Structure formats: C-alpha cells, structure tokens
Amino acid sequence: MIALTLAEVAAAVEGQLTGDGELVVTGSVLVDSRALGPGDLFVALPGERVDGADFVPAAAAAGAVAALTTRPDPALPTVVVADPVQALGRLAAAVHRRLVEGGLVTVGITGSSGKTSTKDLLGQVLAAAGPTVSPQGSFNNDIGLPLTVLTADVATRALVLEMGARGPGHIARLCRIARPDVGVVLNVGSAHLGEFGSAEAIATSKGELVEALPAGGTAVLNADDPRVLGMAPRTAARVVTTGLGADADVRAVDVDLDEAARPRFTLVAGGEQHPVALQVVGEHQVANALSAAAAALAAGMTPADVAAALSAAGPRSRWRMEVTRRADGATVVNDAYNANPESMRAALAALVRLPGRRRIAVLGAMGELGPGAEAEHTRLGRDAVLAGVDVVVSVGPDAVGVHTGALAERSAGNGGEREDGLLDNVLHVPDREAARRLLTDQLRADDVVLVKASRSYGLELLAADLLGSDLLGAEGPNADGAAS
Numbered sequence: 289m290i291a292l293t294l295a296e297v298a299a300a301v302e303g304q305l306t307g308d309g310e311l312v313v314t315g316s317v318l319v320d321s322r323a324l325g326p327g328d329l330f331v332a333l334p335g336e337r338v339d340g341a342d343f344v345p346a347a348a349a350a351g352a353v354a355a356l357t358t359r360p361d362p363a364l365p366t367v368v369v370a371d372p373v374q375a376l377g378r379l380a381a382a383v384h385r386r387l388v389e390g391g392l393v394t395v396g397i398t399g400s401s402g403k404t405s406t407k408d409l410l411g412q413v414l415a416a417a418g419p420t421v422s423p424q425g426s427f428n429n430d431i432g433l434p435l436t437v438l439t440a441d442v443a444t445r446a447l448v449l450e451m452g453a454r455g456p457g458h459i460a461r462l463c464r465i466a467r468p469d470v471g472v473v474l475n476v477g478s479a480h481l482g483e484f485g486s487a488e489a490i491a492t493s494k495g496e497l498v499e500a501l502p503a504g505g506t507a508v509l510n511a512d513d514p515r516v517l518g519m520a521p522r523t524a525a526r527v528v529t530t531g532l533g534a535d536a537d538v539r540a541v542d543v544d545l546d547e548a549a550r551p552r553f554t555l556v557a558g559g560e561q562h563p564v565a566l567q568v569v570g571e572h573q574v575a576n577a578l579s580a581a582a583a584a585l586a587a588g589m590t591p592a593d594v595a596a597a598l599s600a601a602g603p604r605s606r607w608r609m610e611v612t613r614r615a616d617g618a619t620v621v622n623d624a625y626n627a628n629p630e631s632m633r634a635a636l637a638a639l640v641r642l643p644g645r646r647r648i649a650v651l652g653a654m655g656e657l658g659p660g661a662e663a664e665h666t667r668l669g670r671d672a673v674l675a676g677v678d679v680v681v682s683v684g685p686d687a688v689g690v691h692t693g694a695l696a697e698r699s700a701g702n703g704g705e706r707e708d709g710l711l712d713n714v715l716h717v718p719d720r721e722a723a724r725r726l727l728t729d730q731l732r733a734d735d736v737v738l739v740k741a742s743r744s745y746g747l748e749l750l751a752a753d754l755l756g757s758d759l760l761g762a763e764g765p766n767a768d769g770a771a772s
C-alpha cells in the first residue's frame with residue numbers, strides 16, 4: 289500500500305482515532321492477524337465464529353502499527369468504526385483515487401463463469417507491459433476487492449479486479465470502491481440462479497459494471513452471449529466486442545485444441561492477425577483469452593504483444609482444470625473449484641478432448657441453482673453421456689439427478705458400450721469416500737478422470753487423494769467470497 293498516516297486512515301474511513309495520528313502505516317493492510325508484520329494495519333473484521341477485535345493484542349505482538357476495529361484497545365493505536373467492512377472499502381476507495389491521479393488503469397471483470405481464469409490471463413498479459421496488481425484466488429467481494437486495491441502502490445500501472453455478485457447492487461458497490469476504466473463482462477449463466485431468481489436478474493446485476501464506466505472508458509462485451517451483448521446500451525463507454533463471429537472487434541479464428549486440450553487460435557484485432565497458443569486447458573478459455581486481449585488492447589498494448597503474452601501465460605489458480613499425470617499413467621483433472629451448468633459443460637468438453645483410454649467424469653452436485661436444480665442435474669447427466677464421456681460417476685445424494693439423466697441417455701442407446709473394469713458405465717456412489725474407494729480400485733494407466741462439483745461438496749479432496757497429494761498452498765475455503 290502507499291504509506292498513510294493514521295490521521296489519513298481515520299479521515300478516509302470516517303473513524304475515531306485513538307493514538308498518534310502521525311504514526312505511519314508503512315506495510316500492508318491485512319485482515320488475518322496471523323499474517324501481520326511490522327508496519328502493517330490490522331483490519332479486525334467481525335466473523336461468524338470469532339471477532340477480529342479480540343485479536344488486536346495479537347496484532348500488536350506481531351508488530352502491526354494500528355488496528356481498524358470496532359472498539360478501542362490498549363494494545364494498539366486504533367481507528368474505531370461501526371462497520372469494519374465498509375471502512376475497508378472506504379480506505380481502498382481513498383487509496384484508489386490517489387493512484388488514479390498517478391495514472392493507474394483499472395480493469396474490472398465480471399461474469400458467471402471464468403472471472404478468475406480471465407483475471408489470471410489478463411494479469412499476466414498486462415504484467416508484460418508494466419507493474420500490475422491482480423488478486424489472488426477469487427478475491428472478488430466486499431473484502432477481497434478492497435484488500436486487492438490496497439496492495440497497489442504508486443509503481444502499479446495496471447490493477448485487475450475480479451467482481452462477483454450474489455445480488456443486485458453488489459457490483460455497483462464494488463465499482464464505487466474502485467471505478468474501472470475498462471469493464472469486462474464474460475457471460476451470464478446460472479451461477480447463483482437460486483439467489484437471483486432469473487437469468488435476466490443476473491444480467492441486470494452484471495451490467496452494473498458497464499454502467500459504472502466513464503465515457504472515456506471501454507466496455508468489453510462477449511458478443512457470443514446475447515445477454516452480455518445486450519448490455520451495450522447501458523454504458524457511456526466505448527464498446528468493444530469479443531467472440532468467434534465475424535462481427536466481433538476482437539475475435540478468434542482457426543480455433544483448435546492441441547494434444548493436451550490447450551486452445552490455439554489466430555487473434556484478429558485492430559486489422560492484425562497473430563497466432564496464440566494458450567497454456568491453459570479447455571476450449572472455454574478462448575472466450576476468456578479474447579476478453580483478456582480486448583482489455584489489454586484497451587489499456588494500450590499492441591495486438592502482437594498481447595498475443596505473445598497470452599501464449600506465455602500459465603495457469604495461476606488452483607483446482608481449475610488442473611491436469612496431473614500420475615506415475616502409473618492415469619491422469620487426474622481437478623476442476624473442483626466450483627460448478628454450475630455452464631462450467632460443467634466446459635469441463636466435460638475439455639475432458640473428452642484429452643487423450644486417454646477411458647474418460648471418466650466424477651461429478652458432484654451443483655449448488656445454489658434454485659427450483660430448477662433437479663432438472664439441471666438430470667440434464668447434466670444426459671449431456672455427459674452425449675459429450676462422449678465413457679464413465680459417469682455421480683457422487684452424493686444431491687447428485688442423484690446426474691445418475692438418472694446419464695442412465696436415461698445410456699438406455700436411449702447413446703454413449704459407448706459397457707467398458708471392462710468398471711462395473712457399469714453409469715454409477716452412483718453415496719459419498720466422496722466411496723468414490724475414492726471405487727477409483728482407487730478401478731483407475732488404470734491411460735484413464736483420464738475429471739473431478740468436479742460445487743465447492744461445498746469438497747471434491748478437491750478426492751482429487752488430492754487420487755494424486756496422493758495434500759492441499760497445502762492451495763486456496764483456503766475462505767480465501768474469497770465465492771460470489772459470481
């Protein structure tokens with residue numbers, strides 16, 4: 289963060305200062321007292337189980353210079369506020385305003401699926417042009433977004449922000465903390481459909497991003513998604529479209545997948561054509577890459593530099609189509625970060641493109657889909673068979689619909705013959721442990737197994753078990769807001 293005095297912090301958050309206003313926060317702004325070091329500012333958030341305010345003495349012991357908290361504490365100088373989350377946003381907004389004066393360019397990314405994947409691509413592309421800050425994991429809510437903003441400093445040229453929403457007004461609020469110059473909308477799908485009620489409501493919320501853009505800014509809209517393209521009239525900014533169609537301003541032609549299901553295509557933009565070979569897996573990454581490309585072009589990069597940087601960008605966040613080959617030759621694809629109908633289909637399409645003897649999809653349930661959930665699970669089971677998956681294993685009671693759908697499609701004569709080795713091509717197991725036993729017993733060299741479910745079902749643990757690995761260093765369960 290840029291250095292701020294406590295008096296400046298108190299003014300920014302409209303808080304009550306106890307202590308010396310001339311003291312300077314020279315380090316980071318952190319909400320986890322265990323991560324604090326000398327010069328840091330501790331923001332004591334109220335939690336469901338613990339109250340951050342109880343950790344102010346620990347923050348003092350760790351060397352923090354002050355705490356932004358709900359009550360004074362003798363252990364440290366404090367800035368006292370009623371609502372630390374709101375105060376965190378206000379502090380980030382004040383810092384962002386200063387950085388903007390210094391020429392910082394801010395890109396906001398929203399959409400139902402692919403925000404983190406796109407953010408990871410764009411962060412690496414923009415880093416080729418200058419110092420860039422992009423969030424870790426999915427830091428996309430009222431806590432993660434301001435924390436990301438606060439990691440930028442005067443040297444930062446570009447700031448990439450992931451913006452999630454669980455309801456109307458959320459993205460507008462995030463844009464008030466850090467108004468983007470470039471706003472990217474990826475897609476409108478069914479993530480959190482249960483909370484929003486309808487796809488139209490999701491589109492209304494995602495579109496708050498382009499409404500927040502200034503007239504001199506750029507809205508990057510996915511022309512392959514009609515609900516996203518439909519947001520064009522809602523912005524004062526210049527509109528740049530992306531997609532596979534000939535009308536898109538930034539488009540991909542000659543899309544192909546290499547032997548490891550990584551997309552290759554020709555990037556067409558600004559009257560130029562450049563080859564791109566992505567290092568990430570699955571055809572859905574073409575749309576993400578085009579959105580990242582359009583944003584980077586809006587930030588001033590050349591098409592040639594963008595194409596080269598996209599081709600060099602590796603996977604950054606865990607459990608998104610993470611392909612690992614075991615010593616015995618079986619391949620595990622861990623895509624267990626989250627799941628909704630669109631991302632399930634994207635993952636299945638990638639699975640059947642990976643080389644292997646049998647493609648096995650181990651699918652848990654998709655959460656938060658609302659009243660249409662059962663029908664969506666049944667459809668997913670059907671689609672898994674139709675996509676050409678050899679074995680469909682559904683896991684847990686909430687995923688029974690996947691089994692029903694897969695069985696129905698199989699008995700309709702679609703899908704392959706019964707494979708030797710596994711008992712049947714369409715299986716249901718009661719829980720993760722049963723899935724682990726089944727796969728430990730049945731996985732063979734040259735099998736490829738995809739593991740995917742909504743995050744709350746914890747199938748990343750199954751993937752880790754199959755790989756004999758632990759999850760150290762991975763995103764913790766509370767690393768982000770998981771808003772979409």
Ligand SMILES: Nc1ncnc2c1ncn2[C@@H]1O[C@H](COP(=O)(O)OP(=O)(O)OP(=O)(O)O)[C@@H](O)[C@H]1O
Pocket residue numbers: 399400401402403404405406426428452474475479572573575576607608609623625626630631632634635770771772
């Ligand atoms: N453009 C896309 N279209 C459909 N599915 C996608 C797309 N990009 C990524 N996915 C799928 O969605 C999963 C989650 O991707 P990612 O983490 O990038 O999304 P997100 O929007 O950040 O999710 P969250 O809302 O949880 O933060 C991936 O593992 C992949 O299966």
Ligand SMILES: [Mg+2]
Pocket residue numbers: 403404405425426427428450
């Ligand atoms: Mg995310």
